[in-house]
Ligand SMILES: Nc1ncnc2c1ncn2[C@@H]1O[C@H](COP(=O)(O)OP(=O)(O)OP(=O)(O)O)[C@@H](O)[C@H]1O
């Protein structure tokens with residue numbers, strides 16, 4: 001069966017998996033953004049906690065994905081939960097690191113003025129520091145998203161949703177003609193999602209960056 | 216939240232700011248940045264902290280609004296001990312202007328200027344009115360600049376917005392750390408003049424840091440000359456300091472030419488101007504020749520139809536017919552806010568021997584020449600040194 005006729009016959013399944021994949025990534029990145037930005041905000045000012053958070057999230061990223069998914073089966077079982085958990089872990093480093101970098105790069109004259117005007121700690125963060133660090137933070141989120149789009153394919157290994165199912169099915173059937181079609185359609189789906197999300201983030205970054213600091 | 220202006224005002228005779236044995240030791244530093252500093256800053260005055268680099272001016276200034284928390288001593292604002300009160304509330308009563316300006320780059324000029332009123336919970340209309348009023352005050356046309364971002368303004372314009380932001384909720388006190396330090400000399404003089412004019416209107420109590428003694432003399436009602444560790448070497452009015460430096464340190468710091476420096480103390484507007492022979496632009500060569508014959512000066516000042524100075528016309532060899540078409544340029548005219556020091560500078564650069572003084576409308580008011588400045592310096596010196604002058608007179612009488 002040619003790849004074209006395979007697609008024609010299976011597009012509904014493929015679309016369903018693609019949507020699942022996309023949602024899995026978006027949910028994971030959303031959670032990672034909340035945790036990562038919070039960690040960045042809490043640690044960027046003091047050297048030791050900052051180094052600690054970066055080291056730990058850095059280690060997460062070096063764990064091979066198969067191993068991590070496998071390790072998560074024991075505490076979290078199969079399915080959606082371990083998939084999201086792992087993807088959040090992988091997405092943390094780029095987000096935390098860029099949050100810290102972005103906040104530390106804010107001009108000290110600006111933060112000092114904010115202080116001198118009588119802005120309290122949280123108002124300063126919300127109204128001055130985070131908006132100014134935002135272009136750097138959103139770049140971190142974008143990188144984390146692309147990373148997760150690829151790794152999410154492995155989530156099928158622990159019974160998670162997404163295009164990994166097609167890819168793993170294909171790998172299971174090596175030698176049969178359908179194997180190639182399955183693996184290729186899964187892979188193409190992943191690539192399409194990556195491109196779409198990348199473009200989405202480019203626009204999001206542009207529209208959420210205040211006009212006064214747009215390049 | 217209450218308005219800043221509703222805070223108790225200073226009772227008569229009370230200093231607006233009082234620093235009582237203020238100290239700052241930075242951790243890990245052997246010597247204190249500020250040893251023990253006590254001083255009183257009277258209401259409505261500009262007090263300048265001036266001293267060599269690293270002597271602790273910035274540290275001292277930042278302890279007043281507790282951007283830097285003192286290691287010891289007390290700070291009183293309007294008689295109230297604010298050493299340990301809520302720092303954010305204290306800071307809303309104190310405007311703050313720094314060399315790097317530190318405007319919020321992601322907010323418009325209007326949002327920057329309105330930031331303190333907004334924090335104080337003013338309604339939108341009142342904030343908008345206040346913003347326009349402040350922009351006018353610092354010489355920025357609201358309609359034109361309100362919606363711009365800081366990156367769309369020049370350095371000098373940004374600094375004006377910085378001053379407007381500091382004035383946001385009409386705080387009684389302003390702290391300024393080398394506010395004009397990053398501005399080129401010509402614009403700096405303009406901003407200084409504008410600021411002095413502004414101060415006549417707003418009458419704030421201002422603590423102003425600079426390391427430039429000329430700026431200190433020009434801007435200050437009172438100057439504190441600081442040495443290492445923010446020790447006060449002398450705290451007095453500029454003219455007293457120039458006349459009687461307390462010690463060698465102060466004398467050295469004042470540098471050469473105290474009589475020239477005294478020129479910074481007076482503005483052109485305060486003295487009577489000379490008049491200079493003028494001709495109307497466009498008159499005939501004969502009329503020019505006639506004008507030159509009637510005066511001893513080597514230059515005529517050419518005025519245009521609106522009475523604005525156009526340039527200098529130099530006396531030519533007899534017999535040559537002149538026209539007013541291409542006079543020598545004036546370079547830069549002086550206004551009534553310029554200091555006599557600015558005027559001297561311009562005289563020295565001028566093609567003629569005088570600086571041309573113009574009004575706000577650019578119309579010719581008069582001139583100021585070297586002789587006039589020399590005479591002023593002598594008069595002031597005699598006024599400052601009555602005994603010395605009297606001694607000289609005695610000596611002359613006796614001889
Ligand atoms: N955060 C800091 N930590 C440690 N030492 C500091 C700190 N800030 C300033 N100092 C030291 O305190 C002293 C006074 O510094 P300060 O900035 O008040 O000087 P200044 O008079 O404003 O100098 P300048 O004219 O160069 O601005 C200097 O010796 C400086 O090195």
Ligand SMILES: [Mg+2]
Pocket residue numbers: 272273274
């Ligand atoms: Mg300084």
